Amino acid sequence: xxxxxxxxxxxxxxxxxxxxxxDAVLDLPAVGVWVVADGMGGHDAGDVASRMIVESLxxxxxxxxxxxxxxxxxxxxxxxxxxxxxxxxxxxxxTGSTVAVLVACGDHCVSIWAGDSRVxxxxxxxxxxxxxxxxxxQDLLDGGLLDxxxxxxxxxxxxxxxxxxxxxxxxxxxxxRELRQGDRYLLCSDGxxxxxxxxxxxxxxxxxxxxxxxxxxxxxxxxxxxxxxVSVVVVEFS
Amino acid sequence: MSEAAADRLRCLVKDYxxxxxxxxxxxxxxxxxxxxxxxxxxxxxxxxxxxxxxxTQPRPPAAPSPVxxxxxxxxxxxxxxxxxxxGLVVVVTIGAILVLERGTPESSGxxxxxxxxxxxxxxxxxxxxxxxxDWGEARIAAVNASLLEEGxxxxxxxxxxxxxxxxxxxxxxxxxxxxxxxxxxxxPDQSALAALAVTIGLNLKDLDAPLTPPxxxxxxxxxxxxxxx
Numbered sequence: 175x176x177x178x179x180x181x182x183x184x185x186x187x188x189x190x191x192x193x194x195x196x197d198a199v200l201d202l203p204a205v206g207v208w209v210v211a212d213g214m215g216g217h218d219a220g221d222v223a224s225r226m227i228v229e230s231l232x233x234x235x236x237x238x239x240x241x242x243x244x245x246x247x248x249x250x251x252x253x254x255x256x257x258x259x260x261x262x263x264x265x266x267x268x269t270g271s272t273v274a275v276l277v278a279c280g281d282h283c284v285s286i287w288a289g290d291s292r293v294x295x296x297x298x299x300x301x302x303x304x305x306x307x308x309x310x311x312q313d314l315l316d317g318g319l320l321d322x323x324x325x326x327x328x329x330x331x332x333x334x335x336x337x338x339x340x341x342x343x344x345x346x347x348x349x350x351r352e353l354r355q356g357d358r359y360l361l362c363s364d365g366x367x368x369x370x371x372x373x374x375x376x377x378x379x380x381x382x383x384x385x386x387x388x389x390x391x392x393x394x395x396x397x398x399x400x401x402x403x404v405s406v407v408v409v410e411f412s
Numbered sequence: 413m414s415e416a417a418a419d420r421l422r423c424l425v426k427d428y429x430x431x432x433x434x435x436x437x438x439x440x441x442x443x444x445x446x447x448x449x450x451x452x453x454x455x456x457x458x459x460x461x462x463x464x465x466x467x468t469q470p471r472p473p474a475a476p477s478p479v480x481x482x483x484x485x486x487x488x489x490x491x492x493x494x495x496x497x498x499g500l501v502v503v504v505t506i507g508a509i510l511v512l513e514r515g516t517p518e519s520s521g522x523x524x525x526x527x528x529x530x531x532x533x534x535x536x537x538x539x540x541x542x543x544x545x546d547w548g549e550a551r552i553a554a555v556n557a558s559l560l561e562e563g564x565x566x567x568x569x570x571x572x573x574x575x576x577x578x579x580x581x582x583x584x585x586x587x588x589x590x591x592x593x594x595x596x597x598x599x600p601d602q603s604a605l606a607a608l609a610v611t612i613g614l615n616l617k618d619l620d621a622p623l624t625p626p627x628x629x630x631x632x633x634x635x636x637x638x639x640x641x
């Protein structure tokens with residue numbers, strides 16, 4: 175087994191229009207866990223939800239095995255889901271958050287997600303999306319009822335079908351990848367990929383180091399209209 | 413190994429999300445798979461075979477017919493399990509034939525409680541949706557289209573069955589939840605869920621009202637798919 179090391183960076187912003195930031199990020203290289211969460215439900219709901227996710231994961235202990243680390247992350251997310259779902263019932267409005275998590279151990283990594291926050295991989299200049307959005311538009315795309323162009327302009331592009339706190343039972347999707355020298359992973363909220371093209375993402379993600387890549391991604395996103403919160407985490411494996 | 417492992421993990425996730433694996437089973441198999449990464453090929457094979465064996469055995473009564481996924485060359489143990497499953501299928505099939513030949517209510521189209529014995533096209537359409545947490549517009553629209561194809565008469569004949577009532581209750585619950593969340597446009601022309609509700613006989617103006625005979629399928633149906641922009 176190849177022992178990989180990694181370095182990472184992260185950044186988040188409320189964007190150019192919103193008055194508060196409902197996104198939250200977690201950069202935990204000592205453990206091998208990175209998170210982007212995009213809250214929903216407005217002020218005092220969305221930010222609470224995304225913060226609860228990050229707070230539940232920030233004290234996660236290091237693990238010797240990938241399976242152990244994945245179980246711990248999943249247990250915490252399921253617990254937050256229960257609390258948020260209870261809160262939603264209590265308040266009568268949805269308090270929830272999307273989440274994209276990357277965990278790494280040994281020579282593999284796993285992406286875990288719910289909603290439309292994404293994980294991308296940049297390998298030898300080629301950008302690949304690891305996650306599949308849990309959105310109505312993605313369902314329409316998969317069903318052949320929409321093409322990419324129509325999907326981008328669809329009125330329901332913000333409607334997600336899965337989130338932490340969205341239902342009593344949480345189903346998280348999981349994707350496994352083998353690591354290679356020089357792989358870079360990007361975790362981001364929808365505010366980023368709606369502002370930047372895939373070509374932009376690939377070019378900016380290839381920056382000098384993860385922190386520089388984060389700065390470049392944020393700068394470019396904020397140079398546009400940037401009507402949503404924007405958050406990025408970049409992890410480089412070597 | 414990793415590509416194959418990634419595929420197997422995807423299958424495990426799907427089997428869990430579609431109700432073919434319980435959460436503890438899913439966890440156990442996922443752990444076995446991830447812990448086998450980087451081991452010698454022989455050891456990986458054991459984990460793969462274990463996973464394949466378990467996935468091929470559906471949790472009763474999750475589905476009316478067994479779900480079969482690809483399986484590696486059968487070991488003596490898996491052949492034994494296969495023979496047992498085959499035996500059970502034969503017994504269930506003979507039982508179903510005997511029941512049908514005796515002219516039970518199912519054969520005359522009278523609704524019965526619980527899951528249908530043998531194949532039921534309406535049940536086959538709605539059951540996958542009931543076992544899937546993902547109720548996206550496209551999936552609901554596809555189910556609605558299939559139900560409309562079956563026709564209002566077929567739906568009406570099953571409205572009083574326990575499984576159909578459970579389905580109607582789930583559609584009602586989701587509609588109420590969307591309304592509570594302030595969703596607008598919950599009408600058949602704009603919402604796949606509302607269209608489905610009409611198709612199965614729910615009254616959108618009074619969700620608590622008993623199911624009514626739905627509109628006939630085909631061209632005279634008033635339940636429509638939502639507009640696709």
